[in-house]
Amino acid sequence: MIDTHAHLDMLKSEEDVLESIEKLDYIITIGCDREEILKAVKLAERFENVYASIGFHPYDVNDIDDRDLDNLRNLAIENRKVVAIGETGLDFYRDITPPDKQKYFFERQIQISKELELPLVIHSRSADKKTIEILEKYYPYPASGVMHCFGGSIDMMRASVxxxxxxxxxxxxxxxKADNLREVLKNTPLTRLLLETDSPFLAPQKKRGKPNKPSYIYYTLDYVSSLLGIDKDRLENIIDQNAKKLFKIEKYENLTVDKILD
Structure with a gap:
């Protein structure tokens, strides 16, 4: 199983990190600010089955400038275990970062992902219309991307697909209370479906109230399998193949970390 979005550096203990590494085939760990970006890359260097996506979250763009984007670009070029740009996007749920600043840095990171031909990991909360508007401005996306932790409407899902x-x-x-989200899930094409934990956030219902971790993705897989009426093993295979295609991680199989970093 592949967890396509986790914040390994935020897990509560080294034991949780090691358990996750052991129980999952691959994990995409996310860096969202200056410090976390470096941590994500170091974790990807440390563990053979961990890859990194690096970018600036919309809540973390207040104190960055174009030099930070240059550093982001260079890091992605220099390290082949960086497989995506993001998470980046728009979040109008809380008044933390001015919308204009969010839009500027979102568009700049879109440009970096397109230039480097890396998929885009998109965060969108309470910003469906503006997110789609910006994405359509830069269409097409040869390297594709993912709407992470999707919480939008069916119309947004369809526009994204x-x-x-x-x-x-x-x-x-x-x-x-997630009936609307489940309705979107049931209408999402299987060829475009991914699962994630967003660890340490959003633990599935059976572990709700506890810090989330990548190994809990199996609870979400069980639930989605039942909801869609699809055999769990078949669904896992579909999701994993989607993830491998998106992040192109199968090309690194059977390579040691030392070889990857040569």
Whole structure:
């Protein structure tokens, strides 16, 4: 199983990190600010089955400038275990970062992902219309991307799929009040479906109230399998193949970390 979005550096203990590494085939760990970006890359260097996606979260763009984007670009070029740009995007749920600043840095990171031909990991909260508007401005996306921890409408899902993006669902799809999210999930094409934990956030219902970790993705897989009426092993295979295709991680199989970093 592949967890396509986790913040390994935020897990509560080294034991949780090691357990996750052991129980999953691959993990994409995410760096969202200056410090976390470096931590994500170091974790990818440390563990053979961990890869990194690096970018600036919309809440973390207040104190960055174009030099930070240059550093981001260079790091992605220099390290082949960086497989995506992001998470980046828009978040209008809380008044933390000015919308204009969010839009500027979102667009700049889109440009970096397109230049480097790396997929884009997109965060969008309470910003469906503007997110799609910006993405359509830069269409097409040869390297594709993913709408991480999807929480938008069916219309947003369909517009994203139309542009070639994958749709990733996290543990909150298992919550009792998530009927709208489950309706979107049931309408998402299997060829565009991904699962994630967003660890240490959004633990699935059976572990709700506890810090999330990548190994909990199996609870979400069980739930989605039942919801869609698809055999669990078959669904896992579909999701894993989608993830490998998006992040192109199968090309690194059977390579040691030393070889990858040569």
């Amino acid at each position: 139309e542009m070639g993006f994958y749709i990733s669902f996290a543990g909150n799809v298992t919550y009792p």
